[in-house]
Amino acid sequence: MKPRLAVLTAVVAGCVFGQLPAYRTQVFPGPDPGEFSVNGGSFPTGSVLTNAGNVSLISNVMSVTTSEYEVRTTYQIQASGGSFVTYLRANPTAQLGGSGTFYAMELSNIAVASGSCTASVTLWRVENGVHQQAASVAIGCRDGMWAPGDLVWAR
Amino acid sequence: MQTLFSRFATFPTILAALTTGTFAQRPVDLKNQNERVVMVVPLTGVGTYSDPKRPLLAPTSAKALQSAGILSYQWHPSDDGKYAIVEYAARTRGPLVAMLRDTRLIVAFEKGTREEIRPGECDSQVQERLRD
Secondary structure: OOHHHHHHHHHHHHHHOOOOOOOOOOOOOOOOHHHEEEEOOOOOOOOOOOOOOOOEEEEOOOOOOOOOOOOOEEOOOOOOOOOEEEEEOOOOOOOOOOOOOEEEEEEEEEEEEOOEEEEEEEEEEEEOOEEEEEEEEEEEOOOOOEEOOOOOOOO | OHHHHHHHHHHHHHHHHHHHHHHOOOOOOHHHOOEEEEEEEEEEOOOOOOOOEEEOOOOOOHHHHHHOOEEEEEEEEOOOOOEEEEEEEEOOOHHHHHHHOOOOOOEEEEOOOOOOOOOOHHHHHHHHHHOO
């Protein structure tokens, strides 16, 4: 198969199956902390994002092809507790519970017990630090789940 | 010969018909599952993380949401930003009944119940109250 045809086939196949390539994939620790605005703490040095406080990492890398984008987050959920926040359309100072302008999806209230896992997802709209709770839903969860794919929103 | 054929053909035909009927059942739309109410209520909250702007009767945290027996809620603001049209969902009707009794409600509809509402009535009444 000629290279052009192979690329075209791959693109078509990707579109058909809904698997558009990500313009950015971040596995921590990142190669360049400078690509992020860090609010409320320091850039993570371990491969697992853990912090007792409230830290936000806002990517400064923009898509070169479009202003619209989707964020896919994979959660490592092995114990109860904690709060995971995915920021969207955020300015560099965005921090849930702090300042900034952004949308955020917060996974919280995680309870893991004898094989079951429950949690809550809250959608936030924050404008210049004014927090608005747009929606909240109780969900089932699992280690390795990813959002938005594993979430059922219309409950 | 014809009788023999009929005898062997009848059972598979009935089985096929029943099987088709079973698998043809469409699942209930997620938007229509559980108990649901649609309300117009005033907004509350000062806009902080612990006291966010939200519809009246909405819990302040995810933990409080589950404690109250509410599965979910979602809302849209009115044009003047003073009110919210909100849908609450719960596994049972109990938690919603207390909400429906609240005197601060402006208007409320319970989905899937009796006097509910002619088609479009909910929309028209809600829109009437949400207009500037």
